[in-house]
Amino acid sequence: MSNQLSLEKRAADGKKPKALRAEGMIPSVVYGLEMPIMTVSSYNLTEKALQEVGYHSPLELTIDGQTQLAIVKNIDVDPVSRRIINIEFQAVSADEVVEAVTPIKIVNFEASEASKKHLVLLQVMEDVAIKARPTDLPEELIVNGDSLVDADSKLTLADIQMPANVELANKELDHATVIANVYDPATEAAARDSEESAAPAEEAPAETKSE
Numbered sequence: 001m002s003n004q005l006s007l008e009k010r011a012a013d014g015k016k017p018k019a020l021r022a023e024g025m026i027p028s029v030v031y032g033l034e035m036p037i038m039t040v041s042s043y044n045l046t047e048k049a050l051q052e053v054g055y056h057s058p059l060e061l062t063i064d065g066q067t068q069l070a071i072v073k074n075i076d077v078d079p080v081s082r083r084i085i086n087i088e089f090q091a092v093s094a095d096e097v098v099e100a101v102t103p104i105k106i107v108n109f110e111a112s113e114a115s116k117k118h119l120v121l122l123q124v125m126e127d128v129a130i131k132a133r134p135t136d137l138p139e140e141l142i143v144n145g146d147s148l149v150d151a152d153s154k155l156t157l158a159d160i161q162m163p164a165n166v167e168l169a170n171k172e173l174d175h176a177t178v179i180a181n182v183y184d185p186a187t188e189a190a191a192r193d194s195e196e197s198a199a200p201a202e203e204a205p206a207e208t209k210s211e
Contacts, residue, residue: 005049006062007039017086026084030061030070032091039063039089047084050075056102058134061089069094069134092134099169100137103127106155106180109145114153114182121145123180128157129169136165148182155180 007028010020017027026046030037053059055075061068074088092098109121128141142161147153157168158175 003049003053003058004060004062005041005046007041009064010038010040012038021085026087028087028089030063030068030089030091031073032070033068037063043084046087050084054139056100056139057137058092059089061091071098071100071134071137094134097131097133098137099129099131101127101129102138103140104143104160104179105140106143106145109148111146112148114148114150117150117184118186119148119151119182120185121148121180121182125157125177125179128160128173130166131169132163132166136163138163138166143179145180151182151184151187153182154178 007030010027015023020027020040021043024043025040026043028039028041028046030039049059050072055072058069058071061070068091070089070091072087073090075084076086077083078085090098104123104125104127106121106123109115114121130137130141132138141163143155143159144161145155148155156175156179157173157177159179162168
């Protein structure tokens, strides 16, 4: 697995981003240095590097022969084609504690009593900001869902299996904050039907007779 990506500097008055994309390139910007550096790289090589290392792990960028550790801060994707159209990198040092928004993944729900009762898991928090050194940043945060029992069960931030040397970025965030709830789709469907049947029917407007 490679965590390296080569970038070329691009001038502000050079080819426009649209033209670069048409040539199979991805425009990007590297922040965190003395000043932002506008860069560009091959679409195929960039996509491959991001898929291999993950969107939340550090990359070793090579910019005109100089290496720089960085993390991906933002990726813009075309809403129609779903292709990457721009990337923002944040330069970091190996010993620097950085903040990153990391996905939360719930595993083993199918092994829970709630799942065996045909209940449904609804994840309400998809990610959370964490702090760690670049090499300690996880690709995702794991929460085990096999302990869920019934429709009153839930998963909270306290259930996250936090890796070593990783902590929540917001220390004041309540660990009781809900990540996912369990609900019974049949019960909810029955409740909706009951509400609809109990709702008063709208009266049709009275017809006015013309003289």
